[in-house]
């Protein structure tokens with residue numbers, strides 16, 4: 054295949070390009086021709102003129118396009134231009150399908166695309182252009198994925214910016230304000246690889262999305278979403294729309310990190326995204342670590358060199374251009390060393406990530422293609438040519454990146470110190486069990502849950518037998534070893550959701566959620582036997598076996614309130630001691 058690219062700013066440039074010898078000669082022997090138009094001028098008449106000119110010069114071509122927020126041609130970035138990418142295939146076939154879609158009809162549109170393309174032999178991938186500011190593209194992707202679960206899908210979303218408030222995708226002269234345009238690429242010889250570069254790092258604390266409505270995040274940690282941006286980034290209300298997009302929220306999906314960029318701030322304190330987001334997802338603010346992003350780029354370039362592509366398409370998030378400014382070419386230009394590059398800055402990228410088709414934000418999708426068998430890897434050496442000329446050219450972004458790294462390290466350290474302090478405040482240092490102070494809260498919470506969902510919950514109070522005598526005979530330090538070993542044994546016996554508290558000196562309390570008396574008795578019995586079997590030594594002296602007595606009380610049978618339950622467990626323990634120790638008794642009135 055051949056990939057010819059050009060950037061235009063004037064309509065008179067269209068016809069000479071399409072009828073140029075370079076394009077016409079290559080197209081003459083082609084099996085199919087794909088023209089992608091990335092249009093920075095948001096103007097339907099301009100688009101139609103362009104499409105008509107291209108169609109007239111190359112009648113066999115499939116022409117698709119999208120309004121863009123920055124165009125990429127030969128690895129360089131231009132604004133308010135039109136970039137033309139002409140991919141000339143010697144044997145691959147192209148299968149276009151356009152779906153006008155409305156909100157709610159996205160999944161059906163995705164299914165329609167998949168159904169139309171599924172029967173095509175040697176289908177290698179789908180190019181998808183859509184309008185993420187108007188429809189839920191995640192559902193389009195879901196519709197495709199449910200029928201074509203492993204096929205590569207790649208592309209980007211029409212940008213909606215101050216300069217371009219009427220995003221469009223188009224197939225030939227059919228323009229869509231809401232919808233998607235797909236092209237199936239098929240061929241036995243066609244090879245397609247997709248890669249993602251990212252480079253965003255989390256900054257600040259983890260937060261939960263506590264109120265979400267469609268693409269709107271209303272509350273983060275129960276406060277208006279915008280408060281997070283005001284508090285941590287000091288973003289002035291008048292500038293919010295401008296800067297929000299450069300600080301995405303990072304989250305995990307399918308085991309991979311993805312981002313969501315707020316694109317506008319609303320009066321009610323909510324922020325609007327252009328991609329799916331869900332209640333209770335946990336997020337952190339993200340910043341672009343330039344060094345990491347460039348490392349990503351160079352790693353992908355190196356990997357693609359082995360693939361020896363004949364064409365490269367880039368679909369890069371608009372926020373990368375905003376954040377990196379002119380430095381953004383540092384991550385678009387290196388690909389030009391491998392094959393002609395064309396692409397655009399998007400309002401959302403589409404790619405398989407974490408083994409699922411996902412709508413991404415903040416990422417750069419790199420699509421590499423070839424039709425002929427690669428005789429040898431593409432000739433490429435990482436000369437760092439752009440930076441070598443003037444090492445200070447990119448200093449601003451680098452300095453910002455180092456400052457952000459400094460803040461991230463500092464806040465990680467603070468967070469670690471904080472969690473250490475919290476651990477100290479909540480745990481008994483000798484046994485590692487939770488301390489008495491934390492009991493009230495934990496017990497109240499569990500009882501409230503049990504009450505609300507009509508569940509059981511049990512307490513087991515236990516106390517070592519004749520421990521005074523043990524201390525007197527073997528010393529306090531030996532006693533300490535016994536206490537910490539017993540706590541460890543108990544922890545190994547109980548579930549993760551169970552909680553062990555040190556209630557008093559040699560007295561412990563177990564809180565067992567979702568457990569009725571019988572179950573609690575069994576757990577206590579298991580612990581009793583495990584303690585009785587323990588063999589412990591102190592300064593090479595074998596210590597005698599230790600036993601413990603247990604009292605069990607359950608909600609709601611033996612008490613409705615925290616104090617009543619504790620008293621019931623204590624009374625049962627008292628009975629166990631009275632009946633001869635080393636036994637488990639449930640509360641009996």
Ligand SMILES: Nc1nc2c(ncn2[C@@H]2O[C@H](COP(=O)(O)OP(=O)(O)OP(=O)(O)O)[C@@H](O)[C@H]2O)c(=O)[nH]1
Pocket residue numbers: 483516517518519520521522524528529530531532533536557558559630634
């Ligand atoms: N080594 C050590 N001993 C402790 C600790 N906390 C409490 N003790 C001891 O545990 C013993 C508890 O004694 P008692 O309350 O008389 O009870 P007991 O001897 O175990 O007798 P019964 O409970 O009736 O079986 C006391 O000697 C306390 O000093 C501790 O942190 N370390």
